[in-house]
Amino acid sequence: xxxxxxxxxxxxxxxxxxxxxxxxxxxxxxxxxxxxxxxxxxxxxxxxxxxxxxxxxxxxxxxxxxxxxxxxxxxxxxxxxxxxxxxxxxxxxxxxxxxxxxxxxxxxxxxxxxxxxxxxxxxxxxxxxxxxxxxxxxxxxxxxxxxxxxxxxxxxxxxxxxxxxxxxxxxxxxxxxxxxxxxxxxxxxxxxxxxxxxxxxxxxxxxxxxxxxxxxxxxxxxxxxxxxxxxxxxxxxxxxxxxxxxxxxxxxxxxxxxxxxxxxxxxxxxxxxxxxxxxxxxxxxxxxxxxxxxxxxxxxxxxxxxxxxxxxxxxxxxxxxxxxxxxxxxxxxxxxxxxxxxxxxxxxxxxxxxxxxxxxxxxxxxxxxxxxxxxxxxxxxxxxxxxxxxxxxxxxxxxxxxxxxxxxxx
Amino acid sequence: xxxxxxxxxxxxxxxxxxxxxxxxxxxxxxxxxxxxxxxxxxxxxxxxxxxxxxxxxxxxxxxxxxxxxxxxxxxxxxxxxxxxxxxxxxxxxxxxxxxxxxxxxxxxxxxxxxxxxxxxxxxxxxxxxxxxxxxxxxxxxxxxxxxxxxxxxxxxxxxxxxxxxxxxxxxxxxxxxxxxxxxxxxxxxxxxxxxxxxxxxxxxxxxxxxxxxxxxxxxxxxxxxxxxxxxxxxxxxxxxxxxxxxxxxxxxxxxxxxxxxxxxxxxxxxxxxxxxxxxxxxxxxxxxxxxxxxxxxxxxxxxxxxxxxxxxxxxxxxxxxxxxxxxxxxxxxxxxxxxxxxxxxxxxxxxxxxxxxxxxxxxxxxxxxxxxxxxxxxxxxxxxxxxxxxxxxxxxxxxxxxxxxxxxxx
Numbered sequence: 001x002x003x004x005x006x007x008x009x010x011x012x013x014x015x016x017x018x019x020x021x022x023x024x025x026x027x028x029x030x031x032x033x034x035x036x037x038x039x040x041x042x043x044x045x046x047x048x049x050x051x052x053x054x055x056x057x058x059x060x061x062x063x064x065x066x067x068x069x070x071x072x073x074x075x076x077x078x079x080x081x082x083x084x085x086x087x088x089x090x091x092x093x094x095x096x097x098x099x100x101x102x103x104x105x106x107x108x109x110x111x112x113x114x115x116x117x118x119x120x121x122x123x124x125x126x127x128x129x130x131x132x133x134x135x136x137x138x139x140x141x142x143x144x145x146x147x148x149x150x151x152x153x154x155x156x157x158x159x160x161x162x163x164x165x166x167x168x169x170x171x172x173x174x175x176x177x178x179x180x181x182x183x184x185x186x187x188x189x190x191x192x193x194x195x196x197x198x199x200x201x202x203x204x205x206x207x208x209x210x211x212x213x214x215x216x217x218x219x220x221x222x223x224x225x226x227x228x229x230x231x232x233x234x235x236x237x238x239x240x241x242x243x244x245x246x247x248x249x250x251x252x253x254x255x256x257x258x259x260x261x262x263x264x265x266x267x268x269x270x271x272x273x274x275x276x277x278x279x280x281x282x283x284x285x286x287x288x289x290x291x292x293x294x295x296x297x298x299x300x301x302x303x304x305x306x307x308x309x310x311x312x313x314x315x316x317x318x319x320x321x322x323x324x325x326x327x328x329x330x331x332x333x334x335x336x337x338x339x340x341x342x343x344x345x346x347x348x349x350x351x352x353x354x355x356x357x358x359x360x361x362x363x364x365x366x367x368x369x370x371x372x373x374x375x376x377x378x379x380x381x382x383x384x385x386x387x388x389x390x391x392x393x394x395x396x397x398x399x400x401x402x403x404x405x406x407x408x409x410x
Numbered sequence: 411x412x413x414x415x416x417x418x419x420x421x422x423x424x425x426x427x428x429x430x431x432x433x434x435x436x437x438x439x440x441x442x443x444x445x446x447x448x449x450x451x452x453x454x455x456x457x458x459x460x461x462x463x464x465x466x467x468x469x470x471x472x473x474x475x476x477x478x479x480x481x482x483x484x485x486x487x488x489x490x491x492x493x494x495x496x497x498x499x500x501x502x503x504x505x506x507x508x509x510x511x512x513x514x515x516x517x518x519x520x521x522x523x524x525x526x527x528x529x530x531x532x533x534x535x536x537x538x539x540x541x542x543x544x545x546x547x548x549x550x551x552x553x554x555x556x557x558x559x560x561x562x563x564x565x566x567x568x569x570x571x572x573x574x575x576x577x578x579x580x581x582x583x584x585x586x587x588x589x590x591x592x593x594x595x596x597x598x599x600x601x602x603x604x605x606x607x608x609x610x611x612x613x614x615x616x617x618x619x620x621x622x623x624x625x626x627x628x629x630x631x632x633x634x635x636x637x638x639x640x641x642x643x644x645x646x647x648x649x650x651x652x653x654x655x656x657x658x659x660x661x662x663x664x665x666x667x668x669x670x671x672x673x674x675x676x677x678x679x680x681x682x683x684x685x686x687x688x689x690x691x692x693x694x695x696x697x698x699x700x701x702x703x704x705x706x707x708x709x710x711x712x713x714x715x716x717x718x719x720x721x722x723x724x725x726x727x728x729x730x731x732x733x734x735x736x737x738x739x740x741x742x743x744x745x746x747x748x749x750x751x752x753x754x755x756x757x758x759x760x761x762x763x764x765x766x767x768x769x770x771x772x773x774x775x776x777x778x779x780x781x782x783x784x785x786x787x788x789x790x791x792x793x794x795x796x797x798x799x800x801x802x803x804x805x806x807x808x809x810x811x812x813x814x815x816x817x818x819x820x
Binding site: 036038039040042043045046047049052053054055056057058059060062063064065066067105106108109112114116121138141144145146147148149150151224225226227228229230247250251252253254255257258259262266269276297344 | 560
């Protein structure tokens with residue numbers, strides 16, 4: 001899950017024609033918004049497949065609430081179910097045999113459906129929801145949104161020591177810091193939800209096909225179609241899947257048919273062109289994503305090194321079963337630590353007209369910020385340029401020129 | 411809002427080619443599901459406009475979370491906003507000048523957004539949510555879904571006598587019984603939400619352009635595009651609209667772009683072909699809907715009259731500012747009362763393989779059922795045939811042949 005905050009007052013940029021040299025569009029004083037993980041980086045790839053991926057629906061199609069009344073998840077389009085299975089099979093990142101698939105309006109809604117599904121109206125106290133800090137800032141917002149009596153936010157899983165029932169959200173790779181994670185609390189009766197939004201080959205080496213009880217994915221981070229609001233859950237327990245479906249039924253009476261059908265088409269295109277099936281060079285979506293992110297991470301590490309002001313996580317080299325390469329992670333977000341003495345890293349960036357999300361929102365230190373790596377090329381380049389200019393300005397002002405590496409966050 | 415329940419085990423029918431003679435498709439023993447208000451009746455109209463209403467989106471379009479960052483409702487597509495305004499202007503059923511528009515994943519989600527927006531995290535007790543019985547069965551489900559500490563279901567507005575803050579949902583025309591309604595509690599400080607899902611010319615005479623504080627509409631019931639899950643709220647208070655937007659942001663990070671853009675196109679087609687602008691015969695969507703529903707209501711009233719077993723609401727004749735005619739309502743649901751002695755009307759229909767929604771779910775009497783009038787033609791015809799057969803069977807069995815009219819529910 002990527003999340004988004006209010007963006008009032010922020011000037012948006014015209015769509016780039018490609019991910020290449022479009023800097024000229026951007027005024028020198030433009031505010032660069034890297035707060036949200038808006039995955040517009042992928043536009044360039046999808047422009048190349050204009051015809052294969054065009055989705056057409058006639059005025060009389062999909063009027064009904066129902067997609068497949070034979071499926072307990074009666075609003076799931078059969079084509080989407082099929083292409084989700086194809087894609088996981090092609091990538092090898094998650095098992096689907098024996099799982100129920102529940103579709104959601106993004107994976108945020110699916111997390112709420114899980115919380116509803118694993119709790120009971122009869123329980124006396126709300127169940128604790130935890131996640132290891134730094135955690136995705138939206139988990140807390142979701143859990144606390146309407147002050148539910150079924151569940152409550154209990155913060156950092158590392159600090160959870162109550163002898164009470166709990167749900168732990170395990171985000172792997174983690175948002176914000178890209179780290180591969182496992183459960184932290186590990187107590188009997190705990191319920192685990194694996195948010196695997198970023199467990200795709202462009203972001204991290206795929207090391208095994210996962211088979212956890214509840215796994216969440218989203219089109220936003222897989223293919224970049226954030227505007228479609230399509231997430232899916234792979235759920236082992238049929239009763240949990242049914243209760244999740246009930247939540248979606250009351251909450252939104254299902255999920256947009258147009259989005260489901262379009263995403264079905266796109267996921268199938270991605271699955272059919274996977275390199276492991278001998279697809280021609282340039283056709284593999286994940287190769288494209290990985291190559292852009294690899295380049296961006298190199299530029300970022302280079303700039304950070306020169307400034308001597310910031311730290312970045314390091315990721316281990318691992319064999320990726322999808323690409324066949326030994327590679328490190330190139331996450332969708334950079335988790336940037338400011339060196340000692342700079343207390344509010346978000347403010348520092350804001351002063352340079354770069355919007356980031358400060359560490360406190362992730363249950364962490366304000367000396368960190370999360371920066372989106374998946375936005376438009378022109379914005380990313382300006383961000384890198386400003387990183388360099390920050391060095392000069394800070395050095396000139398003598399604010400902080402210390403250069404202590406904060407160590408390996410991974 | 412129409413709502414839907416589980417439909418496991420119910421055989422669905424193939425799509426009819428038109429709303430005409432397609433009875434042959436339906437096995438004699440087929441279960442007819444008229445529980446949900448699935449608006450498939452409108453397929454026939456949209457088939458005629460195949461080319462005007464075809465929606466096309468390319469693979470690279472609408473990747474971003476954002477639709478219009480200048481709008482407080484940053485995920486609302488400008489084209490949808492425009493066509494919503496056009497349509498209300500053309501129909502004359504609601505004011506839009508000075509209103510904020512908030513889009514939702516159906517109007518169910520918008521009601522949740524309203525409840526979030528008008529309550530406060532600091533309040534000691536949850537606010538009471540009421541609606542006059544018979545009320546739309548989903549309001550209770552929505553309000554109680556996650557045992558919110560912000561709001562709680564307090565039942566029938568007629569019986570609400572506590573001196574406490576409250577939200578009253580006013581559904582007009584009412585679901586299930588098609589009656590035009592106003593607020594019931596009328597106490598100072600009460601918050602009114604007007605659910606106007608059915609305030610369109612095919613269902614009821616349009617008598618004025620409404621200008622309530624919070625008005626909810628949905629494409630499901632306006633044009634029949636229930637699968638798109640698009641609802642909209644017209645909201646007078648900008649701060650309420652902003653808080654509703656915040657709810658949508660956390661709950662689902664916005665609303666499907668594909669659905670918004672497709673519904674925008676369809677609403678604009680409807681607006682452009684409104685009879686009042688001199689559109690040729692047969693092009694007016696509302697005229698089509700009204701003519702089908704008028705015919706169905708005539709068939710239903712005729713069948714009910716012959717059985718001597720049931721009652722139907724009567725609706726006053728009123729001048730419709732849209733059509734210019736003096737006409738009565740032809741609601742999307744029939745609220746059928748069973749005559750004295752038949753205690754469980756839903757069961758009676760179920761025994762004849764017709765699924766309806768029993769009165770108890772609407773906070774009313776089990777001697778009533780709600781029956782969808784907006785389904786496929788072939789199903790409606792079988793329903794009417796079974797009504798007749800019910801008479802014979804019940805008469806033969808001597809269960810109940812009394813014929814007391816229950817009076818005018820309107």
